[in-house]
Amino acid sequence: xxxxxxxxxxxxxxxxxxxxxxxxxxxxxxxxxxxxxxxxxxxxxxxxxxxxxxxxxxxxxxxxxxxxxxxxxxxxxxxxxxxxxxxxxxxxxxxxxxxxxxxxxxxxxxxxxxxxxxxxxxxxxxxxxxxxxxxxxxxxxxxxxxxxxxxxxxxxxxxxxxxxxxxxxxxxxxxxxxxxxxxxxxxxxxxxxxxxxxxxxxxxxxxxxxxxxxxxxxxxxxxxxxxxxxxxxxxxxxxxxxxxxxxxxxxxxxxxxxxxxxxxxxxxxxxxxxxxxxxxxxxxxxxxxxxxxxxxxxxxxx
Amino acid sequence: xxxxxxxxxxxxxxxxxxxxxxxxxxxxxxxxxxxxxxxxxxxxxxxxxxxxxxxxxxxxxxxxxxxxxxxxxxxxxxxxxxxxxxxxxxxxxxxxxxxxxxxxxxxxxxxxxxxxxxxxxxxxxxxxxxxxxxxxxxxxxxxxxxxxxxxxxxxxxxxxxxxxxxxxxxxxxxxxxxxxxxxxxxxxxxxxxxxxxxxxxxxxxxxxxxxxxxxxxxxxxxxxxxxxxxxxxxxxxxxxxxxxxxxxxxxxxxxxxxxxxxxxxxxxxxxxxxxxxxxxxxxxxxxxxxxxxxxxxxxxxx
Numbered sequence: 001x002x003x004x005x006x007x008x009x010x011x012x013x014x015x016x017x018x019x020x021x022x023x024x025x026x027x028x029x030x031x032x033x034x035x036x037x038x039x040x041x042x043x044x045x046x047x048x049x050x051x052x053x054x055x056x057x058x059x060x061x062x063x064x065x066x067x068x069x070x071x072x073x074x075x076x077x078x079x080x081x082x083x084x085x086x087x088x089x090x091x092x093x094x095x096x097x098x099x100x101x102x103x104x105x106x107x108x109x110x111x112x113x114x115x116x117x118x119x120x121x122x123x124x125x126x127x128x129x130x131x132x133x134x135x136x137x138x139x140x141x142x143x144x145x146x147x148x149x150x151x152x153x154x155x156x157x158x159x160x161x162x163x164x165x166x167x168x169x170x171x172x173x174x175x176x177x178x179x180x181x182x183x184x185x186x187x188x189x190x191x192x193x194x195x196x197x198x199x200x201x202x203x204x205x206x207x208x209x210x211x212x213x214x215x216x217x218x219x220x221x222x223x224x225x226x227x228x229x230x231x232x233x234x235x236x237x238x239x240x241x242x243x244x245x246x247x248x249x250x251x252x253x254x255x256x257x258x259x260x261x262x263x264x265x266x267x268x269x270x271x272x273x274x275x276x277x278x279x280x281x282x283x284x285x286x287x288x289x290x291x292x293x294x295x296x297x298x299x300x301x302x
Numbered sequence: 303x304x305x306x307x308x309x310x311x312x313x314x315x316x317x318x319x320x321x322x323x324x325x326x327x328x329x330x331x332x333x334x335x336x337x338x339x340x341x342x343x344x345x346x347x348x349x350x351x352x353x354x355x356x357x358x359x360x361x362x363x364x365x366x367x368x369x370x371x372x373x374x375x376x377x378x379x380x381x382x383x384x385x386x387x388x389x390x391x392x393x394x395x396x397x398x399x400x401x402x403x404x405x406x407x408x409x410x411x412x413x414x415x416x417x418x419x420x421x422x423x424x425x426x427x428x429x430x431x432x433x434x435x436x437x438x439x440x441x442x443x444x445x446x447x448x449x450x451x452x453x454x455x456x457x458x459x460x461x462x463x464x465x466x467x468x469x470x471x472x473x474x475x476x477x478x479x480x481x482x483x484x485x486x487x488x489x490x491x492x493x494x495x496x497x498x499x500x501x502x503x504x505x506x507x508x509x510x511x512x513x514x515x516x517x518x519x520x521x522x523x524x525x526x527x528x529x530x531x532x533x534x535x536x537x538x539x540x541x542x543x544x545x546x547x548x549x550x551x552x553x554x555x556x557x558x559x560x561x562x563x564x565x566x567x568x569x570x571x572x573x574x575x576x577x578x579x580x581x582x583x584x585x586x587x588x589x590x591x592x593x594x595x596x597x598x599x600x601x602x603x604x
Contacts, residue, residue, distance in 0.1 A: 134459035150452040157436035157535030182566045231533045233459030264484045
């Protein structure tokens with residue numbers, strides 16, 4: 001099975017031709033890849049199509065495609081807007097028909113979901129959430145977002161989860177007002193990479209271990225994890241992204257989430273169960289591409 | 303199909319013999335009912351068994367049973383503690399084997415879940431959530447709890463959702479410290495019936511419409527609904543319970559949840575979609591019993 005996998009991001013579209021098997025579900029092999037800057041929808045999507053046209057000629061065609069896309073996107077199968085970006089501050093992309101354009105260009109069945117749902121599904125098939133029926137994939141970087149897996153499948157409800165925009169109780173020692181343009185001091189406004197930089201005057205990568213920024217960051221993330229645990233009862237939380245993957249952060253967030261819950265959620269009152277509750281994802285730098293390929297394999301069941 | 307339905311509450315066990323059909327899923331008829339005080343597990347469960355023994359003799363036997371139980375309970379099918387209350391301040395009930403005792407006494411297959419999941423499932427089959435794949439049933443009364451339905455089924459994860467214990471940002475005008483013994487100012491600590499009484503010095507039922515208590519209550523509930531919407535993307539939120547069913551409250555919570563989201567969650571930015579997002583459940587006073595019967599009908603598929 002040859003898969004066209006696309007990680008459609010706000011700054012670049014990472015495209016890959018991958019080989020995987022519908023039946024044994026072993027991790028896919030990347031045969032070819034490229035990265036295309038996100039400029040206008042017409043230009044970017046045409047470049048994506050051209051890459052796959054050239055690559056698939058060389059390798060005897062593509063069978064299925066998967067796209068993990070930046071959002072917000074319309075995921076309602078019955079909606080006339082399915083596969084489009086809904087509204088985004090990114091010039092030209094509001095209403096862009098990402099899924100339809102790529103499906104027509106590639107001429108194969110195409111699975112479409114959010115970038116974070118793609119990453120979550122990749123971790124479910126081949127990563128740090130193998131075999132779990134309920135988990136969350138949270139990414140903390142320039143923004144904060146998450147994919148939610150519940151009852152053995154990705155959550156698609158009214159729209160898609162927006163885990164980064166939950167408004168939490170503030171930590172009293174934190175004077176930073178928050179930087180989310182919609183909600184000011186929601187989780188993303190308080191704990192994303194840009195929030196860290198604005199609060200401390202330096203980007204997170206320049207703040208050493210032991211700097212108070214990291215304990216504050218861990219406490220906000222723990223507060224969010226506690227809320228997710230109470231609402232969704234996930235068996236595990238994967239913490240990805242440039243900020244989220246910082247060594248030691250997941251471990252500290254686990255401990256502090258236990259403190260936030262204050263003995264309330266029985267399995268997590270056991271320190272052994274709590275340890276490892278929040279952990280890093282396993283798929284590393286290729287998580288986006290591999291996640292998009294994972295989405296495509298969902299078409300095998302149809 | 304004759305169903306033994308049990309709404310197992312902290313103050314009373316409501317038991318009913320109901321008639322329903324596995325295939326046409328029409329709303330069940332209540333043939334007989336009784337209410338048994340919750341004293342000790344041995345005494346209460348024996349009285350429940352005696353009621354069904356007498357009633358089923360008269361009506362030719364019981365086919366299946368369903369129990370919606372106060373919590374927290376162990377719902378892991380593979381756990382040796384399945385069907386037991388885990389830990390509760392209620393004397394004698396920590397570790398009580400509610401499901402096992404009743405299944406053995408009744409001698410029929412028995413479905414067991416939380417009281418709020420039972421109510422949610424009843425609303426899904428016959429009430430205000432018919433046909434929805436993703437919704438929340440929130441009950442606000444002596445405590446605050448909720449059942450969660452995601453991807454077409456009840457959520458059972460690490461344990462069960464505990465929607466009432468989410469810690470939210472405080473409203474600055476509210477000086478009440480909160481009354482939850484675990485978390486002090488979580489949602490339940492701030493917005494349950496006892497919290498209203500402690501804050502205002504009078505029980506909610508004595509506070510007239512227009513009293514500032516109700517706007518504060520609506521704002522806390524709206525903050526919670528916004529958080530649930532961001533995490534779970536439910537298509538609807540049902541607001542039940544003695545406090546939650548107060549006339550006009552659901553409508554006000556809908557409007558304020560839109561304000562909390564501040565234009566962020568696209569379908570709810572449309573005032574028409576927002577109106578009716580939070581609404582009252584439909585099953586009324588018998589919701590607990592009917593929900594327990596709904597749980598029992600889940601056994602038809604097994």
